[in-house]
Amino acid sequence: MANDIHKLYDLCIVGAGPMGSAAARHATLINPQLKVCLIGPKEPEDRLACSHDVFGSHYDEGRVVTALIADPIWRELASRSINRFRDIEERTGIAFFTQSGHLWIGRKSDPRMENVLKITECMGPQALVLDRTMVSEKYPFLSIRQVDDVLLQTKSAGFVSPRKLVLAQQAAAHSQGCDIFNDVVDKVHEVDKSDGSKCMMVATLNGHTYLAKRVLLTPGAFIGFRSLLPVGKELDLTLLKQKLAFIELNENDVRRLTNMPAIAWRVELDKTLCYILPPIKYPNGKYYLKIGRRSAEQVKTKEEVVEYLKRDPSKVVADKHILDLLLQLVKDIKVVSTHGDSCITTHTPNGQVYCDMVTPRLGVATAGQGAGVMVSDEIGNMAARMIISGSWDYDLPRENFRAKFRSKPES
Missing domain, CATH: 3.50.50.60 (FAD/NAD(P)-binding domain)
Incomplete structure (x- = not known):
């Protein structure tokens, strides 16, 4: 040309x-x-x-949205962005934000959890601390451990379709x-x-x-x-692979999990968060639960990045460890199929x-x-x-x- x-x-x-x-x-x-x-x-x-x-x-249908963030700069950036979502939707006629609420799950002894708990104190009724009984009543499909605290952001939280x-x-x-x-x-x-x-x-x-x-x-x-x-x-940047797993749901499980929130879950101390998305309908017409977790595996060349991102999602085997974590947290799922996908995160x-x-x-x-x-x-x-x-x-x-x-x- x-x-x-x-x-x-x-x-x-x-x-x-x-x-x-x-x-x-x-x-x-x-x-x-x-x-x-x-x-x-x-x-x-x-x-x-x-x-x-x-x-x-x-290239995906689900990313977590929440202002329950310990870092004050990130919390401010998130709040300002989230507060514009509805206006952008109204102006364009394109719906991308689902206000499902957001759960923070983490160990009581985790200092990061303590910092997030402090945030809930100034957020009023839209941020709640839930005990295991309250979680069971509101979300009977979740299995919460004795060692965990649970925080819920009810408004201006959920997920977007990127x-x-x-x-x-x-x-x-x-x-x-x-x-x-x-x-x-x-x-x-x-x-x-x-x-x-x-x-x-x-x-x-x-x-x-x-x-x-x-x-x-x-x-x-x-x-x-x-x-x-x-x-x-x-630029001084680090590129990290994300471990992703998807579970295809049947119609009964989609209905059963209809009020499921987006979730951030720190399974172990000093480990990265897992993020979990509720049932989302994908372009193929199927509903999936998704879990993701950042790995420590770096990609350093263009060839490595392209090879990782260009993979066919339907042929990527789901990471078994995080798949098991998802099935541990969300109970009684009748698994129709599973697959993985590719995502790279960029860090400073x-x-x-x-x-x-x-x-x-x-x-x-x-x-x-x-x-x-x-x-x-x-x-x-x-x-x-x-x-x-x-x-x-x-x-x-x-x-x-x-x-x-x-x-x-x-x-």
Whole structure:
């Protein structure tokens, strides 16, 4: 395809997942006069037959939503995002948020549980501490251990469909003037214009070239695998595999679990949380329970990431350990079938999202720490304000979100 050079945009957002799509919506709200474009590939109909090598971890129907978070920054980001969900749904007609409530389950001796317990004290009636008798009465299908405490957030909590959230964000952004291109960005670099001024050039795999006054990078795990950052710049990120298991349910179990909340469960002290989603209907028409848990297994190359994310979910064997945990917590399930799936989470040394300017014309917003979908709308707001102004323009301290880089020799 010929190398087409498109018009000069005020802002080009690279990466059309939850954060990038949210940033596009917010940017077109903050300044409707801006020429904004969003570039990223759509979810492929067939992962195995897909010609490109960029995939999202948001190709799914369930992510936990809750404000019961010990870290005050994450709690604020989550609350602000969640509070906008209904408005986005109403404006676009795309429903993505199910307010099922959220349970926190953890050992009484866990300091993290103590911190979350303190949060419930200031949340009023929407956050409750439940004993085992109360849990049995409200959720008779759950088996709670003697060693565990249980906290319930009743409102503004549950789960979202990340697929539909992205569709809603993009629909809103497009209706507000954002151009959206289904393509993979291969290179971003600064160039000189004919008048001597500088701008950013964005080149794609399909042979298109876009010019922009500023560029925001939001491609998640793939941010370090193409020529998107300046030479010598490599973000300090760790990419971890998620262990996932799905149980297909029969109609009786779907009805029996109809009021099941989303759940976060710390099974063991000093171990990562399991997250569990209630019955969700998937595009194939079947209902599944889902459990996920972050592993310690890293992926370090583009080839490893692509190989992991490109797998056919129907042929991925469910992780037996977490599958057994799910069946231990949710009682008397008649298992129709099981399968696994692939997800990669992106992490920073301080456990916070990166949202920072790399150069005066290039910014980044990435690293959701495994909860990026839940906070993505507010990260998009934060990132849009930053990239439009070219500097920090947000009411939380910049230092929490400053990007850290590894040393990388020039080539």
